[in-house]
Amino acid sequence: MLEISDLSAGYDGIPALRSVDFRVGPREHVAILGPNGAGKTTLLKAISGTVVPDSGSIRFDKRDLLAQAPHKRVEAGIVHVPQGRMIFASMTVADNLRLGSHRAAAQNRHDERRELVFEIFPALADMLGRDGGALSGGQQQMLAVARGVMACPRLLMLDEPSMGLAPRAADDIFEGVTRLMQSETTAMVVVEQRAHQALEVCDRAYVLESGEVSLEATSRELLADERLAAAYLGSEL
Template identity: 90%
Template sequence: MLEISDLCAGYGGVPALRSIDFRVGPREHVAILGPNGAGKTTLLKTISGTVEADSGSILFDGQDLLSQAPHRRVETGIVHVPQGRMIFASMTVSDNLRLGSHRRGARDRHDERRELVLEIFPALADMLGRDGGALSGGQQQMLAVARGVMACPRLLMLDEPSMG
């Protein structure tokens, strides 16, 4: 499904990733662990296309991702939930979830996915009408992950999922 070979990336000429190689197969769960500054966030941003690779390759179902813009990568089913929650604070929980299902292929499944995320995160069910900014840090993190699940991901990447 995902194959990364000899991936190098960085910021302003300063390398953050050096020759990264790994594979993720269908239905596999993989954790990238390391200390602060090890490049975990840079790796996820490079896969999602918000940081450019300096060299190497990223294949998703055999398709080269490096030549694709971030929104095209999302269309393939790659969903990145970044660290820091990144919810829409002035929008309701319900509206935040709806935005998650905006991806092509997920819109038709909004009700089904919403039911699923409320089953996974039952605390959100009582907060659907509240603004995202009124939630605690942990609740905002639940909302961020739930919004990612709403997109019907084929590959869901969570950066610092326990933050909150």
């Protein structure tokens, strides 16, 4: 589905990704792990089109993604939920969700997708009339993920969904993501610092270090091999 080859990218001449190879198959759930500054967010931005790579290729359904503008990538089904709870604070929860279904493939499925959102994050059902800015941090993150779900994505990318949240709120987010994975056939990429939880819900993982892929393995392999866990994930496991 998604095939990345020899991808390099950076900012103002400073490299953030170096010759990265990365793939996601249909219906596959892939974790991207690694320390801060490893290039994880840059990789997602290169896929969604907000960072222009210096070299390499990105193909989605065998089509050249680098030739597509960011909005065209959304229409193709690539939906990026960035870190930082990027919701519309002055708009209600209901309107935030409605904006999520602007993609052509989702416009006629608004009610159906909203019911799915309520299954994933039941708490949102009682908040439809509240402004996004009035929600707690955890609730805002639920709304950010839910808005992405509303778009009927074929590839959903979540960047640090637990970042800055209290442990209980982060657990609630992961419970919702797990329910989403169980109920949908959407391929997903999850960037996450809570490595153990990410591995528990994903099929495979890539570990990035200093902009390079230092390890690609199945989640089962990483969780089962103490030497791999100690070498690549440290105290996270």
